[in-house]
Amino acid sequence: MPDAPSPDLSPFDAVVIGAGAAGLFCAGQAGQLGVKVLLVDHAEKVAEKIRISGGGRCNFTNRDLDPRAPHKHFLGDNPHFCRSALARYTPADFLALVQKHGIPFHEKHKGQLFGDESSDDFIRMLLAECEAGGVTHWQPCSVSAIAHDGEGYTLQTSRGAVRTRAVVIATGGLSIPKIGATDFGHRIAQQFGLRVVAPRPALVPLTFDGAAWAPFAQLAGLALPVRIETGTKKERVAFDEDLLFTHRGLSGPAVLQISSYWKEGTPLRIDLAPGQDLAGELLAAKARGSRKLIANELAQWVPSRLADAWVQQDAAWQRPVNEASDKALQQLAARLSAWELVPTGSEGYRKAEVTAGGVDTRELSSQTLEATKQPRLYFIGEVVDVTGWLGGYNFQWAWASGHACAQALAASLVSRENAP
Template sequence: MSKTWDAIIIGGGAAGLFCAGVAGQLGKKVLVVDHAAVLGEKIRISGGGRCNFTNLHSGPANFLSLNPHFVKSALARYPAAEFIKLIQSYRIAYHEKHQGQLFCDDSAKQVVEMLISECARGNVAIRHPVVIESIAQEGNQWLINTNAGVEKSKSVVMATGGLPVPAIGASAYSLDIAKQFGLNVIEPRPALVPLSFTAETFSGLNELAGLSVPIGIDSGSKGSRYGACHFNEDVLITHKGLSGPAILQASSYWVEGEPIRIDWLANLDQSGAVRCDEIFNDDELRLKLTETILASLMPQRLAKAFAEQCSLNGRKWVEASKKDRQTLKELLTNWSVKPAGTLGWKKAEVMLGGVSTKDLDSQTMMSRKHQGLHFIGECVDVTGHLGGHNFQWAWASGFACAQAI
């Protein structure tokens, strides 16, 4: 007969390994099981292989959830500063890249190795690859039936992540277990994902592919699931549509069938360039070609495309009527376009939706319906903005769960 564990954690990713290390070092007998041959693959490939492991400014405002207050307790008890201390204790060199985003100088593998070392410090048992065949509750114990035998535990922690990047073994297993035990699941969909467009909606993609431009973007609406958003970030034009930080951020709020709105000149005031209004009323520019004027504000290829869209390409500014100028200004500062869809789970960085926070205790991550059944990390209906916030949720939710265990 197997010994009884204090906790069995299903999933050896960011949230699972971190939770296991904390609980183990608090003196608990912890077992981690994972179906993968290699642990922490999503950590390893994140941030271009350098892992954007947290964000200096991570707080409740950086997360989407049907209950936006749910994250407050966990984030307050384990803020970014605490994880940074852990990184520093392992002498992992890191740098701030953009808006508080922290990356390893060397390799994301250092974070994986650190988490495994933390588990070793807590005498955590890790078994993989192991296939979970069933999970059942028997009295005040949990029975985990695996292809390597049956394990018993006082608590079970579901930390199998979400559906993005199926190539590395992503699955809906945590959501299936939640449904099995009567918890509600908010329908999942891809988030932090590029958006696609039809040729009719956004012509000239091939000619513009590869351009990266700072923009302002609005997506969603007050009445939609997660409300509306505005971000000032870079957009990347691709052969399939739009990507880059601005689009990834906006995709989490985007509602199918609705447009996104882009201000292509949003960076002007920030960079100290000539204000848009001044350009559109500057008589000294009257003899210059429209595309030449626009090229002082944006890449030449994009300037030409916008001039052509308004039938102003090759025409001097003085030849543009007041109506032409107003149409062009509206196009540049309030460009509304409907995406055809997202590029799906293969290209998504995280998952929207998941186990309903109404069915979980925000201080312990435990089901309100079943003693000892916890859900942490990405499988919960908590999704962070781009820039290290989703990893911070993994650490914070894992810490809260470990404390409860």
């Protein structure tokens, strides 16, 4: 690593703080456009969140993203804010980069793209892009203070003071503190007078009261397809995904998706047998004279472990189908098709895949990601109040916001004569 320069002799046009997805990509793109970039990160290892993503294979984008209607896949106080960046750097653009580097990939359901081998392939790709852009990379290197004097910024770092014309905050949110997540980006925004939308865990498992959950804790590890929803009227949101029972509550793609929209104290509604007319099926079985236990009959449409646990809630369901009343069968079907329950909370930032909230988008330019009242201070990626669905959308926001910022840095800092 090079020695830290004196503030007066700094060779850097811009300092990017945070070597995660957004920071690495922005630094590499800006460097290749002629910006002299210093990339710093306080963590020991680079891009740990990329490394653990997608089960270690990195769900790097999603083909189904529609930049013309970003509110379909993103949330925040202003979901339309991300439209500009996403329209200018699409999943196809990033996929072309992946193919250029020869990284094998495959598509799973609902447009999700994963690497075939390891997330490390993508980290190496991003580092190679930084190298191609002549990016100087200091890691580990912490930043203790940032000051602006009207002409530029002075950063106090663990490797000395650095003078620069622009600063990019790409430090992410609060999710997964064990790999280095902090509130640094939010604090810098507030230091310079920018509003921050209260952060909260998102894409996170939900938990329930221990005593009330006890009958279902025995189902830990059980997964099944469901339809899950929360909210009412215009705010109603629903997903068709897989649900996973845990010892403390619910997880799986269905719950991770709905958690971003769930509000404390409000119920979830879950159809445990979507597309099935359970009442009709059970009544038809009774009409045929079925002597099977209700749980055994029910196991045709839901997992047998769930059927066995479910019927324990009511003695009227613990008998052969032909001995049950029509009302009991109808009530059982109704409960399974519209299970309503209120989470007591979530597993928090330690298990949240992303952080919702962050730097208020009303404080930023949607074209450049620059703070509107603080020149050449930029915020990109998860630190901004833009949160995507599960399935590669948050990575695409990292790439798109990083690209928009890199373009803006080049336009602002690189003279035409010096441009490559």
